[in-house]
Amino acid sequence: MNSASKLIIAGLVSAGMFALGYDIGGRQAIAFERRQVDWNGSAKQSQDAVRRWSAKTHETPRTVNSLWYARSIAFPNKNCVQLVLKGGVGGEPIYCYRYNSVTPIEEYSDVE
Numbered sequence: 001m002n003s004a005s006k007l008i009i010a011g012l013v014s015a016g017m018f019a020l021g022y023d024i025g026g027r028q029a030i031a032f033e034r035r036q037v038d039w040n041g042s043a044k045q046s047q048d049a050v051r052r053w054s055a056k057t058h059e060t061p062r063t064v065n066s067l068w069y070a071r072s073i074a075f076p077n078k079n080c081v082q083l084v085l086k087g088g089v090g091g092e093p094i095y096c097y098r099y100n101s102v103t104p105i106e107e108y109s110d111v112e
Helices: 003-034 042-057 061-067
Strands: 068-074 080-085 092-096 104-108
Touching: 042 061, 042 068, 042 080, 042 092, 042 104, 061 068
Parallel strands: none
Antiparallel strands: 068 080, 080 092, 092 104
16 A cells, blocks of 8 residues: 555545534534523423414424424523424524513514
């Protein structure tokens, strides 16, 4: 094996390790987002967003939970819940609520 082939193999191994680390880091970020504490009713708001999206797409909440996860976004005057598609490409609906309320004040769900 000459030095050029050793260099190519070392480069391929390095690229593979980088890709593996990037993938693991992405999974850890998603797991961290899912462990966030309930803030101003965000857990009930996430459940309501899943229920609303499942009704709109004619799916069961269980199916929606298996394909999407809820990301809570806190603003000074409202909480928003974005349903993020796991490992896919597509629009992501957003439902915004007043604190400690499950009545949406804004809805951006025309993303199918």
